[in-house]
Amino acid sequence: MGSGSLQDFISSLEPTRMALEQLVRWVINTVLRLGLHFIGRRPDYDAFHATVQARMSAVQPTPAEVDTALKLHEGGVISLESIHARIGIEESQAEKERMALEGITPALALKILAAAPAWVGLKALQLAFPALLISDSQVEEQRQADLGGAPPVNPADLNALDGAALDNAPNP
Numbered sequence: 263m264g265s266g267s268l269q270d271f272i273s274s275l276e277p278t279r280m281a282l283e284q285l286v287r288w289v290i291n292t293v294l295r296l297g298l299h300f301i302g303r304r305p306d307y308d309a310f311h312a313t314v315q316a317r318m319s320a321v322q323p324t325p326a327e328v329d330t331a332l333k334l335h336e337g338g339v340i341s342l343e344s345i346h347a348r349i350g351i352e353e354s355q356a357e358k359e360r361m362a363l364e365g366i367t368p369a370l371a372l373k374i375l376a377a378a379p380a381w382v383g384l385k386a387l388q389l390a391f392p393a394l395l396i397s398d399s400q401v402e403e404q405r406q407a408d409l410g411g412a413p414p415v416n417p418a419d420l421n422a423l424d425g426a427a428l429d430n431a432p433n434p
Contacts (some may be wrong), residue, residue: 283314381405
């Protein structure tokens with residue numbers, strides 16, 4: 263399909279896009295009007311009007327478009343859901359759930375390693391690259407070297423204390 267025929271195809275969808283926008287706008291405005299009527303706020307309807315904009319895309323995003331979307335997301339300009347929409351991921355929530363199941367991936371571990379304190383990077387490497395056989399004690403040794411202190415208090419230890427014990431606790 264040449265670029266001319268692709269453009270013709272997209273142009274042929276324009277009347278459908280306009281009809282779809284009009285239909286969705288009508289449905290939303292009708293539901294809004296009925297809702298305000300039933301709660302006794304019908305005069306408030308004039309302050310509300312739905313706006314609908316359908317976007318069509320018949321092609322996958324180009325590498326440049328993906329790169330731009332990534333940069334906009336990294337800069338905090340667009341949300342993760344927006345970047346998903348721009349690069350063709352239709353179910354953003356499902357994608358987020360799949361990403362969470364992956365845990366710390368090798369790519370994420372390398373980013374953490376570059377930006378975080380050494381002990382945090384070591385922990386990321388431990389999780390992402392089990393073959394490295396990095397032990398918890400090695401991570402703790404690095405944490406001690408980086409922070410120069412004892413490990414943080416275990417939350418279970420805090421739960422064992424009563425209010426009086428906290429009053430007499432040393433303040434470091």
